[in-house]
Amino acid sequence: MSESKNSWNSDFWNLLNKLRGKIEVDSLKNYILTLVFLRHISDNKNTNTGLNITIPADCDFQSILKLCYEERTSIGNEINKRLNSIARENPIFDGVINFIDFNSASVLGKDHDSDIILGNIILLIEDYSNRHASSDNTRNTIWVDTFEHVNQSFIENSVKYSAGTATPNEIGILIAKLIGFKKDNSVKSIYDPVCGTGSLLFSVFKEGGDDVTIYGETRIPENIFVAKLTFLFHGITDYNLENRDVLNFPSFLDVSMDKSNHIQTQLKKFDYVVSNPPFNVHNWSTDPHSDMFDRWNSTTGIPPTNSGDFAFLLHIVKSLKENGVAACVVSNGVLFRGGSERNIRKYLLESGFIKGIIGLPAKLLYGTGIPSSIIILENKPDFKRDSIFIIDASKEYLSERFINKLMPENINHIADVWENGKEENEFSRIVPYSEIAENDFNFNLPRYLTTIYDFEVPEGSTLVELSNVLTSVPRVRTDNESGKLVKISDLLNDSFLYTIAIDSLAEDTVSRVFNKLTAPALLISKRFNKLKPSFIDASLDYPVFISPDIDAFTINNDIVDLSYLIQQLSSDYVTKQVDSFSLGTVMPNLRKQDFMRIKVVIPRFDTQGSLTLQRALTEGARIQSDKGKIETFQLQATIDTLLKERMNDFQWKLHDIRNGELLNLKGQIVTLEMFADANPELFNNIVDQDSNDTVHSSIKDIYTSVQKLAVILSDLYDTSENASIKENIDVLVFIKEFCDNQLKSNGNLFEIDCTDIDKTKKDFEIKDLVISVNKKDVERIFTNIFENAIKHGGFKDSNQVNKIKMALSLDSKEEMVTIAVLNNGKPSKINAMDYFADGGKAGSTSNSGKGGHIVKVLTERNNGKVFQNNYAIEEANGYTFEVGVQFKHKLSYEL
Numbered sequence: 028m029s030e031s032k033n034s035w036n037s038d039f040w041n042l043l044n045k046l047r048g049k050i051e052v053d054s055l056k057n058y059i060l061t062l063v064f065l066r067h068i069s070d071n072k073n074t075n076t077g078l079n080i081t082i083p084a085d086c087d088f089q090s091i092l093k094l095c096y097e098e099r100t101s102i103g104n105e106i107n108k109r110l111n112s113i114a115r116e117n118p119i120f121d122g123v124i125n126f127i128d129f130n131s132a133s134v135l136g137k138d139h140d141s142d143i144i145l146g147n148i149i150l151l152i153e154d155y156s157n158r159h160a161s162s163d164n165t166r167n168t169i170w171v172d173t174f175e176h177v178n179q180s181f182i183e184n185s186v187k188y189s190a191g192t193a194t195p196n197e198i199g200i201l202i203a204k205l206i207g208f209k210k211d212n213s214v215k216s217i218y219d220p221v222c223g224t225g226s227l228l229f230s231v232f233k234e235g236g237d238d239v240t241i242y243g244e245t246r247i248p249e250n251i252f253v254a255k256l257t258f259l260f261h262g263i264t265d266y267n268l269e270n271r272d273v274l275n276f277p278s279f280l281d282v283s284m285d286k287s288n289h290i291q292t293q294l295k296k297f298d299y300v301v302s303n304p305p306f307n308v309h310n311w312s313t314d315p316h317s318d319m320f321d322r323w324n325s326t327t328g329i330p331p332t333n334s335g336d337f338a339f340l341l342h343i344v345k346s347l348k349e350n351g352v353a354a355c356v357v358s359n360g361v362l363f364r365g366g367s368e369r370n371i372r373k374y375l376l377e378s379g380f381i382k383g384i385i386g387l388p389a390k391l392l393y394g395t396g397i398p399s400s401i402i403i404l405e406n407k408p409d410f411k412r413d414s415i416f417i418i419d420a421s422k423e424y425l426s427e428r429f430i431n432k433l434m435p436e437n438i439n440h441i442a443d444v445w446e447n448g449k450e451e452n453e454f455s456r457i458v459p460y461s462e463i464a465e466n467d468f469n470f471n472l473p474r475y476l477t478t479i480y481d482f483e484v485p486e487g488s489t490l491v492e493l494s495n496v497l498t499s500v501p502r503v504r505t506d507n508e509s510g511k512l513v514k515i516s517d518l519l520n521d522s523f524l525y526t527i528a529i530d531s532l533a534e535d536t537v538s539r540v541f542n543k544l545t546a547p548a549l550l551i552s553k554r555f556n557k558l559k560p561s562f563i564d565a566s567l568d569y570p571v572f573i574s575p576d577i578d579a580f581t582i583n584n585d586i587v588d589l590s591y592l593i594q595q596l597s598s599d600y601v602t603k604q605v606d607s608f609s610l611g612t613v614m615p616n617l618r619k620q621d622f623m624r625i626k627v628v629i630p631r632f633d634t635q636g637s638l639t640l641q642r643a644l645t646e647g648a649r650i651q652s653d654k655g656k657i658e659t660f661q662l663q664a665t666i667d668t669l670l671k672e673r674m675n676d677f678q679w680k681l682h683d684i685r686n687g688e689l690l691n692l693k694g695q696i697v698t699l700e701m702f703a704d705a706n707p708e709l710f711n712n713i714v715d716q717d718s719n720d721t722v723h724s725s726i727k728d729i730y731t732s733v734q735k736l737a738v739i740l741s742d743l744y745d746t747s748e749n750a751s752i753k754e755n756i757d758v759l760v761f762i763k764e765f766c767d768n769q770l771k772s773n774g775n776l777f778e779i780d781c782t783d784i785d786k787t788k789k790d791f792e793i794k795d796l797v798i799s800v801n802k803k804d805v806e807r808i809f810t811n812i813f814e815n816a817i818k819h820g821g822f823k824d825s826n827q828v829n830k831i832k833m834a835l836s837l838d839s840k841e842e843m844v845t846i847a848v849l850n851n852g853k854p855s856k857i858n859a860m861d862y863f864a865d866g867g868k869a870g871s872t873s874n875s876g877k878g879g880h881i882v883k884v885l886t887e888r889n890n891g892k893v894f895q896n897n898y899a900i901e902e903a904n905g906y907t908f909e910v911g912v913q914f915k916h917k918l919s920y921e922l
Contacts, residue, residue: 054134055144055148056177056178056181057126057127057249057252057253058127058129058135058145058148059148059177060174060177060178060253060256061110061124061126061127061129061256062088062091062148062149062152063152063170063173063174063177064123064124064170064174064256064259064260065087065088065091065110065113065124066088066152066156066170067170067171067174067260068080068082068113069082069087069088069089070088070156070170071170072087078119078259078262078264079117080117081116081117082113082116083109083112083113083116085109086109086110086112086113088152090109091105091106091109091149092149092150092153094106094149095146095149095150100142101130101142102129102141102142102145102146103128103129103130103131103135103141103142103145104129104130106129106130106145107125107128107129107130110124110125110129111125113125119259119264120259122252122255123252123255123256123259126248126252127252129145155173156169170260171260171261174256174257174260175260178224178253178257182224182393192223192224192247192250192305192393192394193223193224193226193393194223194226194227194230194303194356194392194393195226195391195392195393195432195433196226196230197432197433197434197438198227198230198303198356198387198391198392198401198433199226199227199229199230199231199233199234199301200230200234200438201385201401201433201438201441201442202227202230202231202301202354202401203230203231203233203234203235204234204438204441204442204445204446205354205385205401205403205441205442205445206231206299206301206352206353206354206403207352208231208234208235208299209234209235210234210235213238214238214239214240215235215238215239215240215298215299216239216240216242216297216298216299217231217232217235217239217240217241217242217297217298217299217300217301218241218242218243218279218295218297218299218300218301218346219242219243219244219300219301219302220243220244220273220277220300220302220304220339220342220343220346221244221245221273221302221303221304221305221339222243222244222245222250222254222268222302223245223247223250223254223303224250224253224254224257225243225250225253225254225255225257225258225268226257227301227302227303228241228243228254228301229254229257229258229261231299231301232263239265240265240266240267241258241263241265241266241267241268242266242267242268242279242295242297243266243267243268243269244268244269244270244271244273244277244278244279245268245270245271245273246270246271246272246273247270248270251268251269251270254268255268267279273339273342274311274312274335274338274339274342275312275313277294277320277342279294279295279346280292280293280294280295281293281294281295281296292319292320293320294320294322294342294345294346295346296346296347296348296349296351297346297347297348297351298348298351298352299351299352299353300343300346300347300351300352300353300354300355300404301353301354301355302339302343302353302354302355302356303355303356303392304335304336304339304355304356304357306336306357306358306360306395306397306399307333307334307335307336307358307360308334308335308336308338309332309333309334309335310332310333311330311332311334311335311338312332312335312338315329315330315332315338316329320345321345322338322341322342322344322345323337323338323341323371326374327341327371327374328367328368328370328371328373328374329367330367330368330371331366331367331368334360334364334368336357336358336360336361336368337361337367337368337371339355340355340357340361340371340375340402340404341371343355343404344375344380344404344406347404347405347406348406349406349407349408350405350406350407351405351406352382352403352404352405353403353404353405354401354402354403354404355401355402355404356387356392356399356400356401357399357400357401357402358395358397358398358399358400359386359397359398359399359400359471361400361402362384362400362469362470362471362472363469363470363471363610369467369468369469372468372470373468375404376415376460376463376468377460379405379407379408379410379411379412380404380405380406381402381403381404381415382403382404382405382412382415382416383402383403383415383416383417383418383445384400384401384402384403384415384417384418384470384472385400385401385403385417385418385420385441385445386398386400386417386418386419386420386421386472387399387400387401387420387421387433388420388421388422388423388424388431388433389421389431390430390431391424391430391431391432391433398421400472412460413459413460414457414458414459414460415457415458415460415463416445416448416455416456416457416458417455417456417458417470417472417475417476418441418444418445418454418455419453419454419455419472419473419476420437420440420441420454423437423440423441424437425437453476453477454476455476456475456476458475462475463475471607471608471609471610473606473607473609474607474608475607476607477603477604477606477607484628485628485630487630487631487634488628488629488630488631489628489629490626490627490628490629491586491626491627491628491629492623492624492625492626493622493623493624493625493626493627494623494624495583495586496582496583496586496587496592496627496629497549497580497581497582497583497623498580498581498583499578499579499580499619499623500544500546500548500579500580500581502542503542503543503544503545504539504541504542504543505537505539505543506539508536508537508543508572509534509535509536509537510534510535510537510543510570510571510572511529511532511533511534511569511570511571511572512532512533512534512535512537512541512571512572512573512574513527513532513544513550513563513571513572513573513574513577514574514576514577515552515554515559515574515576515577517531517532517561518550518552518559518560518561518577519559519561520557520559522560522593522594522596522597525560525561525562525590525593526561526562526563526564527550527561527562527563529563529564529565529569529571532571537572540574540575541572541573541574541575542572542573542575542579543570543571543572544563544565544570544571544572544573544579545565545566545567545570546565546566546581547562547563547564547565547566547581548562548563548565548579548580548581549561549562549579549580549581549582549589549592549593550562550563550573550577550578550579551577551578551579551580551596551622552576552577553576553577553578553616553617553618553619553622554576554615554616554617557605558596558597558601558605558617558622560592560593560596560597562589562593576616578619578622585632586629586632587627587629587632588632592627595627595628596627600627600628601625601627604625604626605617605622605625608621608622608624608625696726696729699726700726700727703722703726752801753799753800753801753889754799754800754801754802755797755798755799755917756797756798756800756802756805757795757796757797758796758797758798758835758844758846758916759784759788759793759795759796761802761805762781762784762833762835762846763781763784765806765809766779766781766833769813773813773817776817776829777816777817777829777830777831777850778829778830778831779830779831779832779833780830780831780832780833781833783832783833783834783835784833784834784835787835787836787837795917796837796844796916796917797916797917798844798914798915798916798917799915799917800889800891800914801889804885804888804889805885805889807881807885808881808882808885808886808912809848811878811879811881811882812848812878812882812910813831813848814878815878815879815910816831816848816850816852816908816910829850829851829852830850830851830905830906831848831849831850831851832847832848832849832850832906833846833847833848834846834847834848834849834911835847837916842915842916842917843913843914843915843916844913844914844915844916845911845912845913846911846912846913846914847909847910847911848909848910848911849903849906849907849908849909850906850907850908851905851906851907852907852908853907854897854898854899854900854907855897855907855908856897857895857897858895858897859893859894859895859896861879862879862895862910863879863880863882863883863893863895864879864880879895879910882910882912886912886914889914890914890915891912891913891914891915892912892913893910893911893912893913894909894910894911894912894913895908895909895910895911896908896909897909
């Protein structure tokens, strides 16, 4: 089916591209899905689809197709009438096939525009059928596959979809294995309290056979529509899907009479519950302290109003039958956040509901890049549990650009370890309740999987917690002062050169968040999983002010030598402990109380100095030895090559961080800031006890910091020294391969004309056209040019196909080859200065562009030149915008 999918992808995106400007593309999804479903039941009404279908006369797809050929007006109104007729004859389709208004002027436009849009969709489906549904066997599956492909395409490409709306299929397969949802003869019920578009329910259902009744609810009517379509396409009718708010008004209830003839209403119970709720839902209840179903109370703990994660978990627990099993996808913050959430974790653990936790990779879910976990819950009141089983599968994935995927081998490994309770080093472990209680009911997985206890303590030494050798320096806040500031960037990362020179620090006005230090202290970073232990010799005469992200300590000099301690804090043994204690998903941090629990190896005091010296001498000998080997074996060239490769990798890492994770973070902060602006009474009344800053002002500070970081990364990427390795590449071969890849990856949003390339090769009788460049740089140059053409090229809003032309010319006198990329968008007013400027776009997405500037930087560092031209529509054969590069070339000719 892959060839058919590729063909559909090409036609589908070409259609959407033609309609851009006339309609919001996202709004087309439901129209396409409905018409594909109509075609499916029209083609298969007499075959085994699992549905008993009656289609009235003149209501099938072919009758609607005739409307297009007859050039009828008000096609949408006619479609509505016929779909309503089908719904009356087939009650299971009511509210599904007639869910969408095909006569909606607000979505499709009026009269002529509406008819054109609907006609395009209908003809696309018909043309696709003629080319790919050549047999009855194909017709049974083609529209099911098409539905899944179209739906998946919108999920992956639309900003409207967020975490919780849809769940990747591979997560559903994994969950089915984790909860033991297998094919057998038992009658089972499965429920998703926040089912979204039904993807998770369906993925799990496929693994468990036919004797299953499906239940689901969600707040968004459109999601219910897609969920029902999903099941109907696969011939599944035993479902109960409701449009409700599960936390405030759950749909599925059991009503009974007690002995006093009073009506008792309880939540319905299910054999299996699976869910991927939206993360951190704010204001999830009008009255969280009162729940008529007693899901949360003073015993269970009450979820905080700013995050509904535990409200969903407690609802799931209440919805389980005795011996029922549940799996819930949660953000990793659920595992370690404090306050009332800590109390709920304690309740769930001590009540025996939590069977285990499986940590998942980051960038696995739609709409969010943060790492998540699956919590497995069981309702076994007679089973006395004293431990839970945990798996850290955060590295079980295949990376695909900005997303990660669970592959079959990853799923099978996780499932095998889970089913058999295997304990694998730093991957899985049975953790007793007592150990979790010692960690104050913090479920952060690395805390329990880091194998620090295997470390062999040298004879004459002991393991000592830092709380026994360090004393925290009290925080001192001052107003209206200026002085030397110590920030995380000022901390040192050298276990031998660890003293910060006060004279090297910048002097500035001190804000209240900084703490005054007037005595010598050991400084530790609380951020980014790196301690960066440094010493500052502050005094009353030479005070310094330290960032709130830094903790300060005095050392018990009778127990440990400063130099020795700093070496210990830089050791792999301590780094592992830091990783296990760190909290947070976007910006890891280390709490002071956890830092003080870290253990270090302490020998007798009189030997610490000699051990420090011994390590210094060993390190020096190693460096000297390496230097001697380099000189002896003349490996300097190899070292230079490795450094260049590392620098090149570093360049692309910076680009991915800036245009991927950082841009995503900025978007989330902008959304949070808008919400804060709209709710000042809430966000201005919450004050941080340490800094006295409001949440509102803190959000703005975070955005400013992220904005500055974006600029720093941009400058670092654009101006850092190029150490790329040059290689000879054949331009003609490169262009052909690049264009083929673009057509594959972009779903034929455009056509590419390479006839000019072929003509130049033929006219000059060229065999090879070689340029000496870094291939990764050149790939990135043309990728940026194409991305700018797609996103900002102003493609025409007409029935004309969008085109990109690759033009090539030679200057034999100057030995230069010019490669130009033209597109047929609207005439542009941008000039070369703007296109290649170092600035990016304005507004909330600033620094996300800069594609033109990157083209310029990469071209020039490969000794090339750039240019840009604008044309009127009647010029240049309809092409309106041109970007090009020039490089020195070497030619070889056909004999």
